[in-house]
Amino acid sequence: MITIFGVPSAALFGQLLLGLINGSFYAILSLGLAVIFGLLNIINFAHGALYMMGAFVAWMLLNYLGIGYWWALILAPVIVGGVGILIERNYIAPLSFSDQRQSFVLIGATAIGFLVLSFGFSLSATLAFVGAAVIGVAAASIYAWKRPSQSSTVHVDHLYGLLLTFGLALIIQGLFRNQYGVSGLPYGIPPQLAGGQQIRLFDAPIMFMPNYRAWVIVASLIVCLATWFMIEKTKLGAYLRAATENPTLVSAFGVNVPLMITLTYGFGVALAAFAGVLAAPIYSVNPNMGADLIIVVFAVVVIGGMGSILGSIVTGFTLGLVEGFTKVFYPEASSTVIFVIMVLVLLVKPAGLFGRAS
Amino acid sequence: MAEAALRAPGAARASAPLLGISNLEAWYGESHVLHGVTFDVAPGEVVTLLGRNGAGKTTTLRSIIGIMSKRTGSVTFDGVETIRMPSRAIARLGMGYVPEERGIFASLSVYENLMLPPVVKPGGLTVEQIYELFPNLRERSGSQGTKLSGGEQQMLSIGRILRTGAKLLLLDEPTEGLAPVIVQQIGRTIERLKRDGFTIVLVEQNFRFAQTVADRHYVMEQGKVVDMIPNAELDRNIEKLHRYLGV
Numbered sequence: 326m327i328t329i330f331g332v333p334s335a336a337l338f339g340q341l342l343l344g345l346i347n348g349s350f351y352a353i354l355s356l357g358l359a360v361i362f363g364l365l366n367i368i369n370f371a372h373g374a375l376y377m378m379g380a381f382v383a384w385m386l387l388n389y390l391g392i393g394y395w396w397a398l399i400l401a402p403v404i405v406g407g408v409g410i411l412i413e414r415n416y417i418a419p420l421s422f423s424d425q426r427q428s429f430v431l432i433g434a435t436a437i438g439f440l441v442l443s444f445g446f447s448l449s450a451t452l453a454f455v456g457a458a459v460i461g462v463a464a465a466s467i468y469a470w471k472r473p474s475q476s477s478t479v480h481v482d483h484l485y486g487l488l489l490t491f492g493l494a495l496i497i498q499g500l501f502r503n504q505y506g507v508s509g510l511p512y513g514i515p516p517q518l519a520g521g522q523q524i525r526l527f528d529a530p531i532m533f534m535p536n537y538r539a540w541v542i543v544a545s546l547i548v549c550l551a552t553w554f555m556i557e558k559t560k561l562g563a564y565l566r567a568a569t570e571n572p573t574l575v576s577a578f579g580v581n582v583p584l585m586i587t588l589t590y591g592f593g594v595a596l597a598a599f600a601g602v603l604a605a606p607i608y609s610v611n612p613n614m615g616a617d618l619i620i621v622v623f624a625v626v627v628i629g630g631m632g633s634i635l636g637s638i639v640t641g642f643t644l645g646l647v648e649g650f651t652k653v654f655y656p657e658a659s660s661t662v663i664f665v666i667m668v669l670v671l672l673v674k675p676a677g678l679f680g681r682a683s
Numbered sequence: 684m685a686e687a688a689l690r691a692p693g694a695a696r697a698s699a700p701l702l703g704i705s706n707l708e709a710w711y712g713e714s715h716v717l718h719g720v721t722f723d724v725a726p727g728e729v730v731t732l733l734g735r736n737g738a739g740k741t742t743t744l745r746s747i748i749g750i751m752s753k754r755t756g757s758v759t760f761d762g763v764e765t766i767r768m769p770s771r772a773i774a775r776l777g778m779g780y781v782p783e784e785r786g787i788f789a790s791l792s793v794y795e796n797l798m799l800p801p802v803v804k805p806g807g808l809t810v811e812q813i814y815e816l817f818p819n820l821r822e823r824s825g826s827q828g829t830k831l832s833g834g835e836q837q838m839l840s841i842g843r844i845l846r847t848g849a850k851l852l853l854l855d856e857p858t859e860g861l862a863p864v865i866v867q868q869i870g871r872t873i874e875r876l877k878r879d880g881f882t883i884v885l886v887e888q889n890f891r892f893a894q895t896v897a898d899r900h901y902v903m904e905q906g907k908v909v910d911m912i913p914n915a916e917l918d919r920n921i922e923k924l925h926r927y928l929g930v
Contacts, residue, residue: 563795571786574782576770577770577771577774578774579775581771
């Protein structure tokens with residue numbers, strides 16, 4: 326057996342692989358947070374819950390509709406992205422409207438819907454709440470549709486968006502916990518990616534590489550690089566960057582900035598759901614999977630620099646590896662090393678490693 | 684001041700104004716900054732808004748393009764009432780806006796800045812024509828937008844709206860802080876655009892510059908248009924103008 330720095334190679338590379346896998350999830354999730362933060366100026370605390378929802382949608386597609394992993398990889402981000410669009414339109418955007426009538430419609434319709442479904446139709450609390458949320462969102466959407474475009478907006482502090490999305494995260498997690506419990510649901514590896522390869526160096530086995538894990542790393546790299554390319558190198562990305570800097574001027578050029586904001590939020594959320602589907606066969610599908618991950622992801626975002634696209638990708642993968650290394654050489658610190666780095670970075674470079682100081 | 688005196692010469696005749704503003708009021712939050720602005724701009728005209736700092740010139744332009752959060756009164760463009768429209772819809776009618784701070788995007792290259800505003804009407808300049816107008820932009824097309832000199836940024840800010848096919852240009856102090864040779868270049872550009880049939884509303888502090896390019900001058904004071912001076916009569920009214928501008 327080969328040893329490196331006194332550590333068996335299988336253990337070392339095994340941990341590094343695990344680090345890289347975690348890093349893949351950090352990267353995709355912090356990328357979505359960065360895109361959303363850039364344009365919406367909102368720290369999306371619901372990101373972890375939507376990642377979890379992505380995994381659950383994949384599980385539901387398989388168990389209720391018989392739709393497998395590969396379709397889920399496309400459908401779950403579309404479905405959860407759609408939920409994100411509804412959240413942005415009905416909960417986040419009205420935060421900055423000077424006129425709150427849409428919010429009153431939303432709250433009123435949700436409350437009445439809950440009472441009717443819960444007492445009138447004797448549904449369980451979870452189902453009644455989900456139904457009421459659908460009714461509320463539908464009523465508010467119809468109301469918003471009928472009224473002239475919202476021309477008057479007010480600037481709101483980050484804090485409101487943060488609190489709102491934090492509340493939404495708790496509600497979403499609570500609903501899934503009520504319905505599915507916390508023990509976790511199994512989701513199998515797709516048969517095409519079962520098994521693995523023994524990786525050898527000069528005929529000596531170094532490590533065993535499960536196919537599915539290799540796929541997760543490759544898929545997340547592709548998604549991250551494609552997103553980076555789209556934002557930094559295309560016309561669409563130029564609109565996004567410009568609107569991040571000066572949304573007022575971009576709309577004075579005739580661009581529909583509110584629509585861009587909605588679609589950007591939907592896209593960021595779809596990224597989270599994509600990560601959720603990737604994660605489903607590795608971790609069990611569990612209502613708390615997002616809450617556990619998102620705290621680390623926020624640390625990654627802070628280290629990389631709030632809103633930096635490349636920063637979140639590089640930092641995500643790097644910190645995953647750092648965590649893996651720490652598990653091998655100093656396991657006691659493995660769960661805190663990212664937060665220690667975060668503190669150090671904040672002390673030295675408060676805007677983050679890739680962030681622009683404002 | 685009689686209403687009629689503030690109207691464009693063409694307004695009394697059959698030709699409708701391209702831009703008609705009446706009783707425009709606007710607010711920044713709680714503070715009321717425009718108190719009933721009224722003036723007209725005929726198609727193909729270059730008019731300036733003159734006035735002291737804080738008279739409401741910039742706010743008037745911002746209200747025309749629709750980026751003030753609260754505005755009332757009437758702003759018609761080509762016969763269309765725009766007061767209830769969001770700015771993106773107003774821009775799409777064919778207005779191009781050059782903000783006072785130039786609004787060059789730091790995260791975009793010069794070329795990306797140039798290509799950013801969507802084409803809203805046919806008949807805009809091609810990129811090649813814009814480069815002929817402002818050769819510096821061609822040389823610097825790969826640079827980061829904000830790495831340009833102040834004059835080049837101003838050229839970029841004007842150049843990028845010429846691509847869009849906008850017929851009415853709103854220029855907010857295009858000569859502010861620029862070297863005389865650049866000011867001349869901007870002046871020649873405005874003359875050229877006027878010859879090409881663009882209608883221009885120009886906010887200026889520098890009436891010597893305004894005199895070289897404009898057909899008429901509107902004077903603003905305390906959120907109102909208080910006077911209109913045709914360019915031909917500017918010399919005769921120079922003392923009055925000095926009093927308005929406090930120079």
